[in-house]
Amino acid sequence: MGTLVLVAHGTRDPAGASTVDSITDAVRHRLRGVTVRVAYADVRAPDVTAVLREVPGPAVVVPMFLARGYHVRADVPAQLVAAGRSSGDTRLTDAIGTDRRLVAAAHDRLLAAGARPGDAVVFAAAGSSDEGALADVRLAAAGLAARTGADVRIAYAATATPKVADVVSELRARRQRVAVASWLLAPGQFQRVVAASGADLVADPLGAHPAVVDAVVSRYAGGHAPLALAGTHAHPCISR
Structure with a gap:
């Protein structure tokens, strides 16, 4: 099914970046043999465009967001388009936050x-x-x-x-x-x-809880949505 690109918001907090790394490692462990890359919608690099330009062949992009706000609806799709990707070789899934787990x-x-x-x-x-x-x-x-x-x-x-x-x-x-x-x-x-x-x-943030990993793997395996550039009427959230 191609490379899995996990998209996090991005944070200047080293603990936040470490948490994203922990989730990524757990996903790699579950999806042995699948190439897993991390991209950021904001604050940190590389962004989604940069990662997708380096990825050969098909890719599945999974937004690790808990709600479908500006980044999920507009920013990430726009970055996919900027990378020159089409719905034929790249799939953008729903945000993981809608997974009841x-x-x-x-x-x-x-x-x-x-x-x-x-x-x-x-x-x-x-x-x-x-x-x-x-x-x-x-x-x-x-x-x-x-x-x-x-x-x-x-x-x-x-x-x-x-x-x-x-x-x-x-x-x-x-x-x-x-x-x-x-x-x-x-x-x-x-x-x-x-x-x-x-x-x-x-309580602590969700972090690398097994349910988070399950949600990412589930998004990768199915429930894909065709690539589409969403509207940009909403305002982006503030930087973390």
């Missing part, structure tokens, strides 16, 4: 952080100006609510509202113990914002 990963991280029944749960996402991305977040939060039985509140580290710290402050004012589930892939600026929210506990 990732909600289980977020729940695992929350439990590992020490969450317990009765906690007020905040679902912390990066944020976006794209309504489609916000809809993806709402769907994932509903999945976590079903798993925990809690009234899960959505909050954002940037761009959208309400902000994580504001929701945490409101819940703590009610004398509730607050647990924050991180709907982020890797450490970086957004996770630092979440960690500084004042919650009683904050």
Whole structure:
């Protein structure tokens, strides 16, 4: 099926880059014999265009994003086109965030952080100006609510509202113990914002959780979408 190109957002945080490397290594282990390359949509190099210009033959591009915002809808497709790729030799899959298994990963991280029944749960996402991305977040939060039985509140580290710290402050004012589930892939600026929210506990990002690897492998194996240049009406998120 060709080279697998994993697309991450990119971060200046070395721990974030290391997390992407860990996911990539796990995917390589699962897909023995498949060439796996990493590209970045923003902040870091190489970008998707540069990687695809180096890849001979067919390629499957998998966006490792938890919501289908600007980068997934417009930026990454534009970089594919800039590389001179067509739908005949390159396939762009859906973002991994729509895979329901990732909600289980977020729940695992929350439990590992020490969450317990009765906690007020905040679902912390990066944020976006794209309504489609916000809809993806709402769907994932509903999945976590079903798993925990809690009234899960959505909050954002940037761009959208309400902000994580504001929701945490409101819940703590009610004398509730607050647990924050991180709907982020890797450490970086957004996770630092979440960690500084004042919650009683904050879960780690999803990282190289087995469910993340499963989602990537599943996207590679099937569910491909033809290459198309999406509209650019949404605004890009801020740099990490």
